[in-house]
Amino acid sequence: MRVVVLRLGHRPQRDRRITTHVALVARAFGAEGMVMVGEDKGVKGSVERVVERWGGPFYLESIRAPIPYIKGWKGKVVHLTMYGVPMGTVMGEIKAGEGGILVVVGAEKVPREVYGLADYNVAVGNQPHSEVGALAVFLDRLFQGAGLDREFQGRLKILPDPRGKRVLDLGLQ
Amino acid sequence: MRVVVLRLGHRPQRDRRITTHVALVARAFGAEGMVMVGEDKGVKGSVERVVERWGGPFYLESIRAPIPYIKGWKGKVVHLTMYGVPMGTVMGEIKAGEGGILVVVGAEKVPREVYGLADYNVAVGNQPHSEVGALAVFLDRLFQGAGLDREFQGRLKILPDPRGKRVLDLGLQ
Numbered sequence: 523m524r525v526v527v528l529r530l531g532h533r534p535q536r537d538r539r540i541t542t543h544v545a546l547v548a549r550a551f552g553a554e555g556m557v558m559v560g561e562d563k564g565v566k567g568s569v570e571r572v573v574e575r576w577g578g579p580f581y582l583e584s585i586r587a588p589i590p591y592i593k594g595w596k597g598k599v600v601h602l603t604m605y606g607v608p609m610g611t612v613m614g615e616i617k618a619g620e621g622g623i624l625v626v627v628g629a630e631k632v633p634r635e636v637y638g639l640a641d642y643n644v645a646v647g648n649q650p651h652s653e654v655g656a657l658a659v660f661l662d663r664l665f666q667g668a669g670l671d672r673e674f675q676g677r678l679k680i681l682p683d684p685r686g687k688r689v690l691d692l693g694l695q
Numbered sequence: 696m697r698v699v700v701l702r703l704g705h706r707p708q709r710d711r712r713i714t715t716h717v718a719l720v721a722r723a724f725g726a727e728g729m730v731m732v733g734e735d736k737g738v739k740g741s742v743e744r745v746v747e748r749w750g751g752p753f754y755l756e757s758i759r760a761p762i763p764y765i766k767g768w769k770g771k772v773v774h775l776t777m778y779g780v781p782m783g784t785v786m787g788e789i790k791a792g793e794g795g796i797l798v799v800v801g802a803e804k805v806p807r808e809v810y811g812l813a814d815y816n817v818a819v820g821n822q823p824h825s826e827v828g829a830l831a832v833f834l835d836r837l838f839q840g841a842g843l844d845r846e847f848q849g850r851l852k853i854l855p856d857p858r859g860k861r862v863l864d865l866g867l868q
Contacts, residue, residue, distance in 0.1 A: 539713055543825035550824040572823055605853055605860040610840070637859055647843040648853040650745055651723035652716035655831030658824075659843075662832045667783070670820040670832075680778055680821040686810055687778040 524597070524622035525664070527657065529558040530588050530636070531629035538564045543654045544627055545569045545582055551661035552669025553625070555581035559588050577676025588626075592639050597621030599640045602656045603632065606643035613663060616642060625660065627653045697770070697795035698837070700830065702731040703761050703809070704802035711737045716827045717800055718742045718755055724834035725842025726798070728754035732761050750849025761799075765812050770794030772813045775829045776805065779816035786836060789815060798833065800826045 527548040532541045541558065542565050548556045549572070558565070561584045569582045585591050592599055600616060600623060616623065626636060637643055646656035661669050681688040700721040705714045714731065715738050721729045722745070731738070734757045742755045758764050765772055773789055773796060789796065799809060810816055819829035834842050854861040 540716070543713070543827055546822075546824040547828040550820050550822040551828070576822055605856055605862075607855045607857050634859075643857055643859075645853070645855055647723050648855055649719075649723040649749055649847065651719040652827050652831070654716055654825050654827040655720040655724070658828030658832050659835045662835065674822065680818070682780045682818060682821055683778055684780050684816055686807075686816075689778075 523617070523665070525553045525661070526622060526624050527553045527556040528588060528591065528624055528626045529556060530626060530632055532558050532560055532562060533629065534560065534562050537629055538562060540629075540654060541565050542568045544657060546572060547654055547658045547661070549573070549580040550670065551658055552665045552672055553661065554579065555583060557583045557585055557591065559585060575676055575678050577674030589633070589635060589639070592624065592626065592636065595622070595624045597623055598642070599624045599626060600642045600644055601626040601632070601636055601640035602646060602653065602660055603628070603637070603643050604645050604648055604650055606645040608648070609644050609646050609660060609663065612642050612644060617664065623664070625657065627657050629653070696790070696838070698726045698834070699795060699797050700726045700729040701761060701764065701797055701799045702729060703799060703805055705731050705733055705735060706802065707733065707735050710802055711735060713802075713827060714738050715741045717830060719745060720827055720831045720834070722746070722753040723843065724831055725838045725845055726834065727752065728756060730756045730758055730764065732758060748849060748851050750847030762806070762808060762812070765797065765799065765809065768795070768797045770796055771815070772797045772799060773815045773817055774799040774805070774809055774813035775819060775826065775833055776801070776810070776816050777818050777821055777823055779818040781821070782817050782819050782833060782836065785815050785817060790837065796837070798830065800830050802826070
């Protein structure tokens with residue numbers, strides 16, 4: 523299943539850390555890449571460093587305008603919003619069939635048009651919380667937990683440990 | 696199941712938004728409250744506004760030192776860290792039995808001692824991503840999705856909608 527995350531409404535500086543978290547969650551939970559509106563060197567640098575050290579494939583792409591991108595998407599468009607329908611009621615439909623899934627994640631204000639263009643406006647709970655948390659849980663459920671099991675081909679690899687930190691650095695071998 | 700989130704290593708200003716997201720995820724996904732080290736009026740204000748408008752119960756408490764708090768916790772201590780053991784391998788044990796669950800979520804650097812004090816060092820994936828995403832998925836799986844179904848007694852309530860925003864304001868009735 524091909525999944526791309528579209529991050530809307532990024533405000534440079536102010537949203538830098540949150541957008542970076544959104545991108546890293548997208549990567550860790552199984553999306554192939556993230557598209558964001560506008561450029562932010564901070565976000566780009568952080569994501570590139572993670573991909574370089576911990577592996578890919580994962581890309582970060584900047585676009586100018588989200589609406590044409592959404593209109594041009596071949597596949598389903600899922601907009602995560604606290605105002606949407608409960609995730610559980612549409613997850614089966616979203617998973618079914620062919621084509622990629624574009625997961626749209628907004629910052630503070632999302633243009634009204636996005637609600638109309640999305641095939642699904644989906645709530646990860648109808649309470650205010652976090653686009654980072656919403657994306658993580660949505661992807662976790664979409665991939666039925668398997669998104670997290672993806673193997674990355676990076677230089678660094680964690681050896682899970684019950685008590686400490688063990689990291690294998692393949693660059694040193 | 697009683698769950699409290701402990702947020703370690705909050706740096707005022709720099710971590711304000713991320714810590715606020717951690718708190719709102721804790722609330723939305725079923726924790727009874729969040730304890731943080733240090734005070735931050737920005738975080739406190741944001742969380743209080745959400746509780747006031749969208750309902751509780753949910754508390755935010757500030758403490759000075761995390762180690763005595765962890766030592767004094769009656770129940771299990773689960774530290775979320777990318778270096779830990781895969782969530783799936785210990786979730787059954789964590790859920791079993793009585794007592795509360797303290798979920799410890801760090802910022803950049805977590806004192807070594809925390810790894811030793813935790814009953815479980817748990818990885819929500821062994822890849823770098825986000826403490827917000829990790830907490831959301833951990834709580835979602837811990838409550839088997841039911842954390843999100845919790846009803847809040849607030850003034851505002853969303854009426855889930857496939858196309859727009861519908862909010863019921865009980866204060867206006």
